[in-house]
Amino acid sequence: MILHPSIIALxxxxxxxxxxxxxxxSFAAVILRKWDIGSGSELQLSLERRTYLISVILSxxxxxxxxxxxxFIYTADNLHNLFxxxxxxxxxxxxxQYGYPVLVLKIVNFILAGTxxxxxxxxxxxxxxPLIKKKYSLLLFITPFMAAETAxxxxxxxxxxxxxxTSCCGSLFSSDATSITSEIASFPSLQAKTVFxxxxxxxxxxxxxxxxxNRGGFLFSILSLLSFxxxxxxxxxxxxxxxxxLPTHHCPFCILQSEYGxxxxxxxxxxxxxxxxxxxxxxxxxxxxxxxxxxxIPVIQKxxxxxxxxxxxxxxxIVTLKMIFSDFILEGY
Amino acid sequence: MNSRLEVQRNILDFTLSSLxxxxxxxxxLILVFTLVVFMLASIIFFTNAVKRxxxxxxxxxxxxxxxxxxxxxxxxxxxxxxGTIKEMKGVVSVxxxxxxxxxxxxxxANFTLVVPEDGGEDGKIVTGKGVSRTMRAGEGDxxxxxxxxxxxxxLAIKGVLKSDSELVSSDLIEISEKDxxxxxxxxxxxxxxxxxxxxxxxxxxxxxxxxxxSFPDTRPILRSEVLRTYDSLFNWRSxxxxxxxxxxxxxxIIFAFDRASGLSAEERREIxxxxxxxxxxxxxxxxxxWEGSVISLSSFMAGIILAYFHxxxxxxxxxxxxxxGWAVLYPEFRLVxxxxxxxxxxxxxxTVLPYTAAxxxxxxxxxxxxxxxxxxxQ
Numbered sequence: 001m002i003l004h005p006s007i008i009a010l011x012x013x014x015x016x017x018x019x020x021x022x023x024x025x026s027f028a029a030v031i032l033r034k035w036d037i038g039s040g041s042e043l044q045l046s047l048e049r050r051t052y053l054i055s056v057i058l059s060x061x062x063x064x065x066x067x068x069x070x071x072f073i074y075t076a077d078n079l080h081n082l083f084x085x086x087x088x089x090x091x092x093x094x095x096x097q098y099g100y101p102v103l104v105l106k107i108v109n110f111i112l113a114g115t116x117x118x119x120x121x122x123x124x125x126x127x128x129x130p131l132i133k134k135k136y137s138l139l140l141f142i143t144p145f146m147a148a149e150t151a152x153x154x155x156x157x158x159x160x161x162x163x164x165x166t167s168c169c170g171s172l173f174s175s176d177a178t179s180i181t182s183e184i185a186s187f188p189s190l191q192a193k194t195v196f197x198x199x200x201x202x203x204x205x206x207x208x209x210x211x212x213x214n215r216g217g218f219l220f221s222i223l224s225l226l227s228f229x230x231x232x233x234x235x236x237x238x239x240x241x242x243x244x245x246l247p248t249h250h251c252p253f254c255i256l257q258s259e260y261g262x263x264x265x266x267x268x269x270x271x272x273x274x275x276x277x278x279x280x281x282x283x284x285x286x287x288x289x290x291x292x293x294x295x296x297i298p299v300i301q302k303x304x305x306x307x308x309x310x311x312x313x314x315x316x317x318i319v320t321l322k323m324i325f326s327d328f329i330l331e332g333y
Numbered sequence: 334m335n336s337r338l339e340v341q342r343n344i345l346d347f348t349l350s351s352l353x354x355x356x357x358x359x360x361x362l363i364l365v366f367t368l369v370v371f372m373l374a375s376i377i378f379f380t381n382a383v384k385r386x387x388x389x390x391x392x393x394x395x396x397x398x399x400x401x402x403x404x405x406x407x408x409x410x411x412x413x414x415x416g417t418i419k420e421m422k423g424v425v426s427v428x429x430x431x432x433x434x435x436x437x438x439x440x441x442a443n444f445t446l447v448v449p450e451d452g453g454e455d456g457k458i459v460t461g462k463g464v465s466r467t468m469r470a471g472e473g474d475x476x477x478x479x480x481x482x483x484x485x486x487x488l489a490i491k492g493v494l495k496s497d498s499e500l501v502s503s504d505l506i507e508i509s510e511k512d513x514x515x516x517x518x519x520x521x522x523x524x525x526x527x528x529x530x531x532x533x534x535x536x537x538x539x540x541x542x543x544x545x546x547s548f549p550d551t552r553p554i555l556r557s558e559v560l561r562t563y564d565s566l567f568n569w570r571s572x573x574x575x576x577x578x579x580x581x582x583x584x585x586i587i588f589a590f591d592r593a594s595g596l597s598a599e600e601r602r603e604i605x606x607x608x609x610x611x612x613x614x615x616x617x618x619x620x621x622x623w624e625g626s627v628i629s630l631s632s633f634m635a636g637i638i639l640a641y642f643h644x645x646x647x648x649x650x651x652x653x654x655x656x657x658g659w660a661v662l663y664p665e666f667r668l669v670x671x672x673x674x675x676x677x678x679x680x681x682x683x684t685v686l687p688y689t690a691a692x693x694x695x696x697x698x699x700x701x702x703x704x705x706x707x708x709x710x711q
Contacts (some may be wrong), residue, residue, distance in 0.1 A: 009679045010682070
């Protein structure tokens with residue numbers, strides 16, 4: 001167990017978020033059972049008021065979740081010199097078996113919380129709360145993930161003991177070992193680039209189609225999720241190489257460091273923004289049959305598509321410019 | 334989009350004027366919040382700056398130091414060990430070092446005595462700033478030290494070390510090898526420890542293992558281990574202080590919660606009127622959000638700026654003894670101002686997050702009140 005200030009900060013944020021979420025869940029359960037928009041009972045009125053509180057709580061939670069994702073990576077990066085063999089966040093996360101699951105859960109929870117906020121936004125534009133039950137079921141669905149994140153994060157930090165020899169990012173992401181990450185790293189760069197650009201072209205195509213023709217929302221959601229996964233893989237497989245200008249260094253965390261102008265932050269932010277709005281656009285589309293929403297959905301959906309495509313577009317633009325103007329030539333190797 | 338921004342801007346305008354109307358009440362909250370941030374920020378800034386200082390100092394230390402242990406305690410190391418270590422492949426240089434501590438009863442302080450690499454000049458010493466300060470002796474003066482036999486060894490000060498290295502050199506006395514042996518009665522064929530330089534840093538660990546195999550009574554200490562230990566030590570110290578300070582943070586959170594839930598009659602009436610003239614619950618929530626943001630962000634920034642001055646201009650008089658450790662001859666050194674986004678984010682999580690969490694429910698409660706009920710109760 002390491003008593004580092006930012007570890008204390010992460011503990012604090014997880015426990016507070018979980019406590020607020022559990023508080024919201026107790027009302028979600030009541031709402032799922034007793035909600036009746038036609039009733040004018042005392043209970044119904046108080047539940048309607050509670051919905052404001054829960055949207056406020058979730059908005060804050062979403063914001064804290066995003067910050068804690070980056071604080072977590074930054075902390076892992078900062079602690080690497082406590083472990084011999086660890087050279088950046090990759091090594092620190094590998095110190096015990098909980099490191100990577102926490103990271104993945106943090107990303108998943110961020111996406112889930114973002115989706116919830118989008119559904120909430122759609123729900124409150126209608127006068128009759130048409131999505132209330134779906135919204136609160138999703139809240140109950142998110143809670144176990146948040147609880148798991150808190151539990152795993154606690155296990156991860158309490159299991160950290162300085163000086164454990166770990167494999168550094170050089171070996172973890174090098175092309176020799178066989179694990180999922182190294183398989184991504186060893187993917188031939190030309191093929192990886194082709195897959196990356198094709199996925200982006202398809203996402204843009206379906207997005208534009210959805211924008212003008214109002215069809216294919218589900219496809220767009222799936223494609224934007226796929227693009228997210230492919231882009232993160234692309235970051236490991238070839239994009240990071242252009243930043244490090246080193247054909248063997250595939251680390252997805254080092255680009256967050258100041259040496260590379262904190263490039264990782266805006267790359268990951270555009271991707272996260274893209275995936276949340278992309279998934280949200282598809283989900284929004286599935287509600288267009290609801291009477292009170294029929295007029296509003298296309299407007300909201302178009303806005304989400306625009307945000308999603310401009311985030312992904314920005315990502316592609318930054319990455320492509322980097323590849324064109326870099327002195328580093330990957331395919332020569 | 335623009336009209337929505339305009340709405341938020343107007344709400345923010347209203348919030349500011351409403352905060353200014355209750356200056357006294359809000360300034361107490363801001364003051365306490367600023368103090369809390371100031372305290373935590375001082376701890377974090379100070380430990381990070383000292384950590385960086387330690388890293389900078391240790392950069393020039395040898396790759397590896399080999400000590401001999403006897404009965405679990407550090408003992409003098411025989412000079413024949415040097416030859417064997419020198420022959421190991423990958424080792425660039427091996428040097429026996431002499432150093433030790435000397436307790437000076439007049440100053441009730443410990444001096445660190447070191448033989449410089451060139452062996453030093455017999456009868457002459459170079460002292461650190463701290464030593465000349467406490468002994469009131471400068472260049473040209475003499476400094477008598479008592480040997481292990483109780484005899485006086487008189488040494489002339491030929492120079493005082495420059496202050497920019499005071500963190501390492503404050504309590505230092507550079508002494509010649511002959512005088513060192515005379516003072517402590519150390520035989521010709523032993524050293525305090527051995528400094529080893531390795532060509533390839535990746536081989537350091539292997540060479541350490543080899544040394545350990547050849548001489549089981551030794552303890553090789555790597556520079557990276559020393560750095561790691563310093564890091565852990567300062568992490569632990571700052572973490573401990575933060576946990577102690579958590580009591581204060583907790584008290585502040587209760588204070589903030591109490592302030593947010595116990596609205597004055599005037600504030601309740603204000604919200605009642607706002608709702609009566611057409612503000613929606615979500616507008617009042619936005620009003621409360623801006624209120625919280627203005628209070629927490631201004632306190633947060635004020636606290637950080639104050640802590641910056643406290644640590645980097647006044648050298649943290651409040652926490653220094655606890656965080657640095659304690660010694661009579663402690664060096665006076667200037668910390669290099671250093672702040673990174675990471676420290677700010679950590680501070681944000683430790684202060685603004687609990688404040689926000691504590692005020693969400695009270696502000697919602699005040700936002701959903703029924704205007705009718707408030708008006709009637711007046």
